[in-house]
Amino acid sequence: MNITTEYVQVDCIKCHALFGLPKTTDNHLRQTHDGFWCPTCGYSMAYLGKTAAEKALAEAARLKDELRHTNDILSWTEAERATSERSARAHKGRANRLKRLIAEGKCPCCGETFEDVYQHMVHEHPKFVEDNADQVAEAAK
Numbered sequence: 001m002n003i004t005t006e007y008v009q010v011d012c013i014k015c016h017a018l019f020g021l022p023k024t025t026d027n028h029l030r031q032t033h034d035g036f037w038c039p040t041c042g043y044s045m046a047y048l049g050k051t052a053a054e055k056a057l058a059e060a061a062r063l064k065d066e067l068r069h070t071n072d073i074l075s076w077t078e079a080e081r082a083t084s085e086r087s088a089r090a091h092k093g094r095a096n097r098l099k100r101l102i103a104e105g106k107c108p109c110c111g112e113t114f115e116d117v118y119q120h121m122v123h124e125h126p127k128f129v130e131d132n133a134d135q136v137a138e139a140a141k
């Protein structure tokens, strides 16, 4: 049987002496980030670089964060859309009520009935007519 142990050459970061570590030990040290010592100067070192597994974990965490952020934006946009739809509906409902009142000859401001409610409003409630120019003008047609 021919057993060969593969060695990994390590360059001491302190004294730059070269020494060998069995490949299995080297792998183990890379996974665990455990310290090892230079046989020449006794300086302690460790593989601090991230292993592939650790890199994958960090990447997964980053993606998860990104996804959460995207979801936040999505639900915010959805809420925004719902709010603006609600206010558009409310606006439309108010405009319709206004038109109906004016069509019936009723002043939407004072509730009185006039033969020419539009003229009444222009004279009595110019500010209201100005603020609701679109609806009032349309209703007065």
Ligand SMILES: [Zn+2]
Residues within 6 Å of the ligand: 012, 013, 014, 015, 016, 017, 038, 039, 040, 041, 042, 043
């Ligand atoms: Zn050394």
Ligand SMILES: [Zn+2]
Residues within 6 Å of the ligand: 107, 108, 109, 110, 111, 112, 120, 121, 124, 125
């Ligand atoms: Zn009025």
